[in-house]
Amino acid sequence: MEQKDYKDTLNLPVTDFPMRANLAKREPSFLEFWDSHDIYHKALHAREHSHERFQLHDGPPYANGDIHIGTAFNKILKDFIVKSKTMTGHYTPYVPGWDTHGLPIELRSLKDGGLSKLGTGVDPVELRAKCKETALHYLDVQREEFKRLGVLGEWEHPYITLDPEYEHLELHAFADMVEKGLIYRGLKPVFWCTDCQTALAAGEIEYWDEDSPSVYVAYPLPDAHKKFPQLEGRDTFIVIWTTTPWTLPSSAAVAVHPRYDYGFYEADGKVYAFACELKDAVAKNTGLNFGEPLLVVKGAELERLKPLHPFYEHELLVVLADYVELETGTGCVHTSPGHGVEDYETGVRYGLNVYSSVDHAGKFEKDMQIVGGMSLDDGGKKAIELIREKGRLLGFGKISHSYPHCWRCKKPVIFRATDQWFINVKQFRDEALRIIDSEVKWIPDWGRDRIFNMVSSRSDWCISRQRVWGIPVPAIHCKDCGAFTLTPARIRMLAEKVKTSPDGTSIWWRESLESLFGEKSCCDKCGSHNVEKDSNILDVWFDSGVSHISVLNEKFGLSWPCDMYLEGSDQHRGWFQSSLLTATAIKGQAPYREVLTHGFTLDGKGRKMSKSLGNTVAPADVCNQFGADILRLWVASTDYRNDVRISNDILKTLSETYRRIRNTARFLLGNLHDFRKENAVPYESLLSMDKWILDRLHRIIARVREALDEYEFHVPVSLIHSFCVNELSAFYLDISKDRLYVEAEDSLTRRSAQTAMNEILSCLTRMIAPLLSFTAEEIWQEMRKTDESLPESVFLADFPEQDKSKLDDGLNALWGEAVVLKGAVSRMLETMRAAKTIGTSLEASVQVKRAEGLRKLEEAFSAEELADIVIVSKFEWADELSLPVKFADGETGFEVAGKFAEGSKCPRCWKYEEHPNEHGLCKRCAKVLNED
Numbered sequence: 001m002e003q004k005d006y007k008d009t010l011n012l013p014v015t016d017f018p019m020r021a022n023l024a025k026r027e028p029s030f031l032e033f034w035d036s037h038d039i040y041h042k043a044l045h046a047r048e049h050s051h052e053r054f055q056l057h058d059g060p061p062y063a064n065g066d067i068h069i070g071t072a073f074n075k076i077l078k079d080f081i082v083k084s085k086t087m088t089g090h091y092t093p094y095v096p097g098w099d100t101h102g103l104p105i106e107l108r109s110l111k112d113g114g115l116s117k118l119g120t121g122v123d124p125v126e127l128r129a130k131c132k133e134t135a136l137h138y139l140d141v142q143r144e145e146f147k148r149l150g151v152l153g154e155w156e157h158p159y160i161t162l163d164p165e166y167e168h169l170e171l172h173a174f175a176d177m178v179e180k181g182l183i184y185r186g187l188k189p190v191f192w193c194t195d196c197q198t199a200l201a202a203g204e205i206e207y208w209d210e211d212s213p214s215v216y217v218a219y220p221l222p223d224a225h226k227k228f229p230q231l232e233g234r235d236t237f238i239v240i241w242t243t244t245p246w247t248l249p250s251s252a253a254v255a256v257h258p259r260y261d262y263g264f265y266e267a268d269g270k271v272y273a274f275a276c277e278l279k280d281a282v283a284k285n286t287g288l289n290f291g292e293p294l295l296v297v298k299g300a301e302l303e304r305l306k307p308l309h310p311f312y313e314h315e316l317l318v319v320l321a322d323y324v325e326l327e328t329g330t331g332c333v334h335t336s337p338g339h340g341v342e343d344y345e346t347g348v349r350y351g352l353n354v355y356s357s358v359d360h361a362g363k364f365e366k367d368m369q370i371v372g373g374m375s376l377d378d379g380g381k382k383a384i385e386l387i388r389e390k391g392r393l394l395g396f397g398k399i400s401h402s403y404p405h406c407w408r409c410k411k412p413v414i415f416r417a418t419d420q421w422f423i424n425v426k427q428f429r430d431e432a433l434r435i436i437d438s439e440v441k442w443i444p445d446w447g448r449d450r451i452f453n454m455v456s457s458r459s460d461w462c463i464s465r466q467r468v469w470g471i472p473v474p475a476i477h478c479k480d481c482g483a484f485t486l487t488p489a490r491i492r493m494l495a496e497k498v499k500t501s502p503d504g505t506s507i508w509w510r511e512s513l514e515s516l517f518g519e520k521s522c523c524d525k526c527g528s529h530n531v532e533k534d535s536n537i538l539d540v541w542f543d544s545g546v547s548h549i550s551v552l553n554e555k556f557g558l559s560w561p562c563d564m565y566l567e568g569s570d571q572h573r574g575w576f577q578s579s580l581l582t583a584t585a586i587k588g589q590a591p592y593r594e595v596l597t598h599g600f601t602l603d604g605k606g607r608k609m610s611k612s613l614g615n616t617v618a619p620a621d622v623c624n625q626f627g628a629d630i631l632r633l634w635v636a637s638t639d640y641r642n643d644v645r646i647s648n649d650i651l652k653t654l655s656e657t658y659r660r661i662r663n664t665a666r667f668l669l670g671n672l673h674d675f676r677k678e679n680a681v682p683y684e685s686l687l688s689m690d691k692w693i694l695d696r697l698h699r700i701i702a703r704v705r706e707a708l709d710e711y712e713f714h715v716p717v718s719l720i721h722s723f724c725v726n727e728l729s730a731f732y733l734d735i736s737k738d739r740l741y742v743e744a745e746d747s748l749t750r751r752s753a754q755t756a757m758n759e760i761l762s763c764l765t766r767m768i769a770p771l772l773s774f775t776a777e778e779i780w781q782e783m784r785k786t787d788e789s790l791p792e793s794v795f796l797a798d799f800p801e802q803d804k805s806k807l808d809d810g811l812n813a814l815w816g817e818a819v820v821l822k823g824a825v826s827r828m829l830e831t832m833r834a835a836k837t838i839g840t841s842l843e844a845s846v847q848v849k850r851a852e853g854l855r856k857l858e859e860a861f862s863a864e865e866l867a868d869i870v871i872v873s874k875f876e877w878a879d880e881l882s883l884p885v886k887f888a889d890g891e892t893g894f895e896v897a898g899k900f901a902e903g904s905k906c907p908r909c910w911k912y913e914e915h916p917n918e919h920g921l922c923k924r925c926a927k928v929l930n931e932d
Contacts, residue, residue: 004919006908009929010741011750013670017782021662023627027774031147034777039793040094040152046796047091054090056081057552057562057592058153059575060099060161060544063138064108067145069609069646070568070601072619076635077598077713078566079151083770084708087799094153095556096146097547100135100162102540103196103408106469109134124468124509131469132162145619149628150773152795159551161543164504169550170471170543171495171505175488176586182424183463185475185484187354189337189344190462192416193406194362194376198466199420200406200413204541205573210403210412212243213380216286216330216395217387218272219254219307219316224264227305230295231264236271237392238307238318239282241329243399244339244414246380248387249364249371250357253335254307255321255346256299260331263293272394273302275331282330286395299324299331311386312369319350338417341459356417360466376414421464421473421486421536425581429455432584439589443596443711444641451572451580451595461581463539470537472508477532478523484534485524490517508533545578548591561589566596596711598640604647617646626651629774633658636713636771657721658775661768664724665779667733668761671740675754677787679746683806687749688860689869690756692815693732694806696723697760702802704767713771720767728760731819735869742909744928763800817857818869820892821848825870828887828896837885838900842910845874845902847883849895873901873912 034040056078061071078094085092109130115122143155159166177183191200218237225232238254256262261276267288274282276296283290305318323342324333337347338356347354357368364371364379370386371379387393404413425432432455442448464473474494475486494508494516501507513521513533522529552560561583567575576595583591602608603615610616622631633654638644683691700719707715736753743750761783769776773795780794791797825846832838846867850858857866858877867875883897901912906922908929913922921931 004907006921006925006929009908011671011674011743011745012741013667014673015666015670015782016785017666017669017779019663019666021627021629021658021775023629023774024624026778027148027150027623027628030774030777031150034152034793034795037792039795040154042793043086043152043795044091044093047086047089050089050091052088052090054081054085054092054564055552055558055562056092056094056564056566057548057558058095058097058159059565059567059571060097060159060547061142062102062104063098063100063135063142064104065138065141067142067619069617069619069622071142072145072149072631073601073635073640073644074567074598075146075151076149076632077596077640079149079153079773080636080708080713080770081564081566081711083152083773083795084799087766087769087795087797088705088708089798093557095157095159095551095558096143096151096153096155097159097551098135098139098142098161099540099544100132100139100160101470101537101543103198103465103467103469105131105135105138106467107196107408108138109469125506127468128506128509135160135162148623149619150632152773154556157556159547159556161547161550162504164498164501165555166550167471167505168495168499169553170538170546171474171491171498173546173549173582173586174471174538174542175491175495177423177582178486178491179488180585182427182585183421183486184424185419185421185486187417187419188422188460188462189339189341189356189415189417190420191404191413192360192418193409193411193413194358194360195409195411196406197360199418199462199464204407204539205404205413206407206410207402208405208410209400210405211398211400212403213245213384214285214395214397214399215242215245215248215384215393216240216282217242217248217310217334218270218392218394219310220392221273221305221307223306224273227301228264228295228297231271234266234271234294235269236264237273238302238305238332239272239274239286239330239394240332240334242334243401244380245383246358246376247336247339248310248334248383249312249368249379250336250338250355251309251316251334252337252347252352253317253319253350255319255324255333255335255343256302257322257324257331258298258300258303258320260299260324260326261296262299262302262331264295265290265293273332275326277326278329278331281328285397288394310392311383311390317350317352319346321346339415341415343415344417354417358414358416362414420462421475423461423463423581423585425455425458425460428581428585429458431588432580435580435584435590440592441594443594447569447572447595447597450569451576454573454577455580458577461539461578463542464536465539466535467537468509470540471505471543473534473536473538474508475534475536476513476517476521476523477534478526478528479530479532480528481523481526483523483525485531486534487524490520493517493520541574541578542582544575545582548579548583549586552591560587561591561593563592564594564596565592566598569597569599572597599643602643602645604645604650606643606645622651626655627774629772630655630658632771632773633717636717639714657717658772660729661721661724661772662775664728664733665761665764665775667729668757668764669779669782672754672758672761672783672786674745675751675758675786677789679751679754680758681748681752681755685748685752686755687752688811689732689735689815690752691806691808692811693727693756694759695808695812696727697763698802698804698806699812701763701767701800705799705802708770716767716771720764724764727819731822735822735871738868738871738909738911742925742928747928765794766797766800769794769797769799814856814860817854818861821854821857821866821894822870824848824889824892824894825872825896827889827891828885828898829872831887832885832898835885837898840910841871842873843901843905843912844872844898845876845883845900845912846870846872847876847878847881847897849881849897850877850879851894853892854894872898873903 082094221236224236263276337354704716881897903914908925
């Protein structure tokens with residue numbers, strides 16, 4: 001007799017949700033949906049009356065090129081927080097911003113225009129127009145790249161540092177600091193990039209290993225015997241060590257530590273003085289043999305000795321300085337007050353002449369003896385040559401050490417004394433340190449030590465730059481008396497003009513002093529009207545450093561201070577610090593309550609990314625190959641507090657994690673195609689296993705929410721993935737297939753499963769929404785096909801909350817044992833399958849030996865229920881195993897036995913039935929089809 005096909009009588013899954021994600025092609029449609037339906041603003045307005053508010057202030061990237069993987073990482077992290085806070089009921093506006101002034105953009109504009117990087121010969125107004133055009137172009141480029149990552153925010157109304165209103169508020173902030181007496185002009189050594197030809201702040205310095213000369217030089221001490229008679233008649237020298245021989249022409253002093261022991265050692269008929277502790281190192285590096293010292297004195301006793309310059313022969317001075325160390329060198333530090341901060345401070349203390357021997361382009365000033373007009377490299381070589389000729393070069397070699405480089409051009413920088421504008425950080429440093437310590441939460445907590453140490457040791461902030469593209473320093477320079485005039489009143493006058501001008505601060509270059517300041521366009525010191533504008537602009541870190549004032553205000557719907565700054569660890573030196581200093585100086589308070597720091601992005605081998613190595617990863621390439629959600633999953637899976645690695649292999653591995661989560665959602669969707677709200681079973685009437693899986697779900701919800709509150713994004717990913725793989729796919733969904741497909745469509749057992757599964761799907765989708773935004777929206781739109789009452793977007797829904805009434809410790813323990821039992825039986829079935837005793841698990845009949853650890857299961861479930869749980873056709877308990885295939889499970893200690901099931905295979909449910917009906921159906925299937 002031909003067997004009837006019962007496939008059409010089964011409740012098989014139905015869904016349009018594809019197994020293949022095809023994210024790269026599908027994601028843009030969701031971007032269009034979010035944009036056309038204005039989902040960001042709808043989500044924001046839905047929470048605008050909430051008492052819980054959260055503001056994450058966006059650190060502005062430079063608008064000078066495409067985003068890189070580190071920028072993408074940063075923006076996605078921010079999006080996690082904004083979305084999770086919004087979905088948990090907070091009013092969470094997100095205003096992205098761009099840093100649109102500064103050297104990177106000016107250099108990009110000059111490069112694109114085929115002009116010299118110095119901008120010489122270019123009209124400042126014309127150059128500023130080009131810079132603005134460049135900045136706005138790349139702002140648009142980056143905006144689309146950020147949106148492609150699935151980041152929601154005020155993309156059409158961002159903050160932009162070149163916006164006249166932003167500049168207006170920045171100038172007022174600057175005026176506030178001038179009013180408080182915090183701004184001064186001074187001649188001090190600052191970091192100077194000879195390639196970019198501008199001063200740099202500490203935040204613009206990167207430290208890289210550099211090979212430098214290691215030079216030991218003997219400075220003559222002709223009058224040493226006058227203080228130390230033991231040296232009468234001896235040719236005496238003090239030995240210095242330096243890695244910057246180009247500074248030797250401007251050597252003005254030798255610094256020693258007042259408390260170190262210094263010895264005078266004889267070698268080759270001469271006497272050399274240096275720190276006793278460094279005797280062996282000096283001997284090794286000079287090749288000289290030193291015996292016992294002729295004389296040992298404290299450094300303080302050397303003060304004001306007058307060594308001779310090593311080749312100019314004029315007198316210098318021995319000075320005392322606590323910064324002298326004994327780690328390298330000789331304990332005697334050659335001092336050039338125009339080329340080092342500590343040298344400068346020592347020079348001021350001793351009344352030494354502070355001057356820079358080097359011009360803005362990195363060449364010796366023309367009036368310098370011997371080396372005038374030479375490059376630093378050539379001048380340094382010339383100095384060494386002269387010292388060697390005089391027999392005073394004791395040692396010459398190479399040393400690899402950490403050396404400051406320009407953040408932009410990556411070339412080594414120098415210290416150069418120039419007239420610059422400074423913020424007097426010393427005046428409010430202690431207050432800033434107090435705020436760091438007591439008012440801000442640092443995440444991770446090592447961020448506190450990092451910024452505390454940086455602020456406690458930093459010098460005054462050099463805020464002037466010798467460029468064109470930026471906010472002007474609105475000072476007046478008198479051509480008659482040479483004075484500089486910088487007053488709050490004039491700055492505020494300019495600020496108000498800037499606010500109403502479409503050109504913004506370009507009016508400083510476009511208009512005359514008379515039109516800007518009227519009768520105040522004169523020198524305050526001598527009254528002369530023979531004045532000119534200061535040519536400096538403000539440090540770009542000052543631009544972004546006052547963003548808390550220019551942005552955290554009513555115009556953007558924000559308030560001061562914000563809740564969080566979130567940037568990379570380099571910003572302890574940069575934006576975190578510049579914002580803190582300006583806020584402390586102006587408002588006496590931190591601009592943020594929390595600061596979250598993430599590490600750098602490295603390649604798969606842990607190397608820093610660089611174009612030269614060819615190991616960079618472009619976010620656009622990842623989106624085109626894998627999809628933005630895979631990139632978002634990578635961010636969520638990392639421990640962002642450390643440096644993180646990315647590579648194609650890492651992304652491919654994460655794609656497997658994504659696939660498991662997606663396929664779980666697909667299974668749930670497929671089995672809910674005929675489920676409507678009215679089909680839901682009350683919780684009290686749910687089957688035991690459905691109550692259990694909801695217990696597991698709500699325990700995970702609590703842990704996920706806690707992790708998000710602590711910004712531990714890898715925890716939700718791990719929890720949700722584990723839940724999908726272990727509790728759901730490997731157990732609950734696996735054992736539920738039979739009742740979902742086989743039981744009557746409207747039966748209690750099937751509707752009970754669907755009720756639980758509907759809640760699981762809804763909660764999982766909302767939990768992954770902040771992280772896997774595109775996939776969550778795709779699932780949500782499928783859910784809306786069967787429930788039109790759902791919000792139009794998952795981001796208009798609330799994040800799930802734990803329902804404690806659904807927690808049941810007893811059920812959790814009971815079903816935990818069932819999971820363990822199923823694992824033991826499954827391992828036994830695998831041995832039967834390997835031996836080809838059975839094919840599928842439903843071809844098996846199973847015995848389990850009674851044991852103390854299994855008593856609860858025997859009492860709680862019938863044999864038929866346990867057969868369904870372990871997915872076999874027949875299950876029985878036994879005091880002694882009698883079936884032929886016996887198996888002792890090593891993991892649990894359970895004893896299990898099995899055999900091929902008796903009876904015939906039901907053509908509908910595939911279980912084996914010993915007494916089928918005339919159509920071969922088992923009793924259950926016959927009853928469902930009314931064929932019993």
